[in-house]
Amino acid sequence: MKVAAHIGLTVLLIGCGGSRNDAPSSINFTHLEHLTEEILFQGDLVAIVHIYSQYPDYRWMDARESGPEGIACVDDAARAAVLYLRHYELTGDMSSASRARRLLRFILKMQAEDGQFYNFIFADGSINRDGKTSYKSFGWWAARAVWALSHGFKVFQTSDPAFATDLKHAVEKTFPQVAALLIRYGEFVEIRGFRVPRWLIYQYEAYSAAATSELLMGLCEFYRASPQSNVKDYIQKFAEALLAMQAGNFDQPPYGAFLSEAGIWHNWANGQTQALATAGALLGRADWVSAAEREARWFYTRVLIEGHVRQWDLAHNTKHLFPQIAYGLRPMIVGSLRLAEATSKGEYETIAGLLASWFFGNNTAGKPMYDSQTGRCYDGLEDSTRINLNSGAESTIEALYAILEIEHSKRARELMNVHDAYRGTTGAGPYVVFRTETGREITLMLDSEKRDAIILEGRAAAAR
Numbered sequence: 001m002k003v004a005a006h007i008g009l010t011v012l013l014i015g016c017g018g019s020r021n022d023a024p025s026s027i028n029f030t031h032l033e034h035l036t037e038e039i040l041f042q043g044d045l046v047a048i049v050h051i052y053s054q055y056p057d058y059r060w061m062d063a064r065e066s067g068p069e070g071i072a073c074v075d076d077a078a079r080a081a082v083l084y085l086r087h088y089e090l091t092g093d094m095s096s097a098s099r100a101r102r103l104l105r106f107i108l109k110m111q112a113e114d115g116q117f118y119n120f121i122f123a124d125g126s127i128n129r130d131g132k133t134s135y136k137s138f139g140w141w142a143a144r145a146v147w148a149l150s151h152g153f154k155v156f157q158t159s160d161p162a163f164a165t166d167l168k169h170a171v172e173k174t175f176p177q178v179a180a181l182l183i184r185y186g187e188f189v190e191i192r193g194f195r196v197p198r199w200l201i202y203q204y205e206a207y208s209a210a211a212t213s214e215l216l217m218g219l220c221e222f223y224r225a226s227p228q229s230n231v232k233d234y235i236q237k238f239a240e241a242l243l244a245m246q247a248g249n250f251d252q253p254p255y256g257a258f259l260s261e262a263g264i265w266h267n268w269a270n271g272q273t274q275a276l277a278t279a280g281a282l283l284g285r286a287d288w289v290s291a292a293e294r295e296a297r298w299f300y301t302r303v304l305i306e307g308h309v310r311q312w313d314l315a316h317n318t319k320h321l322f323p324q325i326a327y328g329l330r331p332m333i334v335g336s337l338r339l340a341e342a343t344s345k346g347e348y349e350t351i352a353g354l355l356a357s358w359f360f361g362n363n364t365a366g367k368p369m370y371d372s373q374t375g376r377c378y379d380g381l382e383d384s385t386r387i388n389l390n391s392g393a394e395s396t397i398e399a400l401y402a403i404l405e406i407e408h409s410k411r412a413r414e415l416m417n418v419h420d421a422y423r424g425t426t427g428a429g430p431y432v433v434f435r436t437e438t439g440r441e442i443t444l445m446l447d448s449e450k451r452d453a454i455i456l457e458g459r460a461a462a463a464r
Contacts, residue, residue, distance in 0.1 A: 048103075117138070144218075195244070200212045268328050273336070277339045353414065356402060
C-alpha cells in the first residue's frame with residue numbers, strides 16, 4: 001500500500017527510479033556460510049552462526065565481552081534468517097529458503113515455555129541460561145526472534161504450511177509478553193529530562209525504542225500473514241511509543257531523529273524509521289510515514305553532509321563519532337527504502353544509495369568496508385583512519401541485508417559507489433557534492449530558508 005504523506009524533500013532533476021538493474025550482484029554469502037555450522041541440537045538438525053571471526057585467518061571466535069557468553073546466539077541466527085528470507089523473496093533462490101529454515105529451527109529451540117528466549121549456546125551445545133547477554137527474557141534477542149519467526153511464518157505459509165504453523169505458534173506464544181509490556185500503555189516517565197513511554201522494551205531500565213522497533217517490524221510481518229486484531233492493536237500502540245521518541249525539528253537538535261532511549265540517540269539498531277514506514281504503509285497511517293520522513297529529511301541528510309555519528313547524548317550534548325559499524329548504517333539505508341515504497345518518492349532511494357556508499361569506500365578511511373569477493377564486512381571504523389579487519393556475524397549480516405535491498409532499487413544502486421567530491425556552505429546552508437564513477441554529480445544541501453533538504457543534480461546543481 002502506498003501512503004500519500006504530505007512531506008517531501010525538494011528535488012530537482014533526479015531522474016527516474018525503478019527496480020533493480022541487470023548489473024552483477026555484490027551479494028556474496030561465502031563468509032556467512034563460513035560462519036554457519038549445522039549441529040544436532042536438542043534432537044534436531046539446526047544451523048547456528050558463529051558470532052566472531054578474527055583477522056587474518058577469520059577463524060571462529062567465542063564471545064567473551066560479558067564473561068563466557070558462548071559460540072552462537074539467537075541474535076545472529078535471527079538476523080541471518082531475515083536476510084535469507086528476504087533474499088528468497090527478492091530472488092526466488094531456494095537455497096536461501098533452506099538456510100533460513102535451519103536457522104529458524106535453532107531459534108525455535110531457544111524459546112522457553114513462557115514465550116521468552118535464551119540467547120547463547122556454549123560449545124558443548126548447552127544453553128547459557130544465566131549470562132547477562134543470554135538470560136531468559138523478552139528483550140533484544142526476543143525482539144529479533146519475533147522478527148525472524150514472523151517473517152518465516154509469512155514466507156513458508158504456502159510452501160510448507162506445517163512448518164509455518166510451528167513458527168506462527170512460537171510467535172503467538174510471545175503475545176502474553178507483548179501484552180505485559182502494554183499494561184503500561186499511555187503512561188510516561190521522565191528520565192534525564194526526557195519524557196519516555198513506559199511501554200517500551202526494557203521497562204524500568206533503558207526503555208529501548210531501538211529494541212522495540214525490531215519487535216514492531218516482526219509484528220508487521222506477522223500481521224501480513226495473519227491479520228489478527230490483537231496484533232493490529234500491538235502495532236498501533238508500539239508505533240505510538242516510537243512517535244513519542246521523536247525530537248527536534250529541521251534546525252533544532254536532534255533534527256527529527258527518533259531517540260534510542262531517554263536522551264540518547266545511537267545509530268546501531270535505531271530502526272524506528274524502517275519500522276514506522278513499514279507499519280504506516282501496512283495500516284494506511286500517513287502520520288507514521290510522515291514522522292519517518294522527518295527523520296530521513298532532517299537527520300539522515302545531515303549525517304550525509306556533516307558526517308556519521310555513533311552516539312549522541314543530548315542531555316550532556318556530547319557526541320561519539322566512532323566506531324562506525326554496519327549495524328549503524330542498515331537501519332538508515334533500509335528505512336529510507338521503506339519510505340520510498342510507502343510514499344513513491346524516489347528521493348529516499350537517493351538517500352539510501354548515498355548512505356550505502358559507506359560500504360564501498362565513501363567513508364573517512366577512504367576504503368571499502370565490504371569485500372564482494374569474500375562476502376566479508378569488516379567490523380567497523382575504529383577512528384577516522386583505522387579499520388577493524390575482523391569480520392563477525394553482525395557486521396557481515398547487516399551489510400549483506402543493506403546491500404541486498406539497495407541492489408533492488410535501480411536509483412539507489414546507481415549511487416552506492418559515489419564519493420564525496422567537495423563540501424562547503426552557502427548563505428542557505430551547508431552542502432556536499434557526491435560524484436559517481438562516471439563523473440555524474442549529486443548535491444545534497446540543507447536549506448535554512450526552505451527549512452528542508454534539497455537534492456540537486458547536473459545543471460541544477462551548478463546553477464545553484
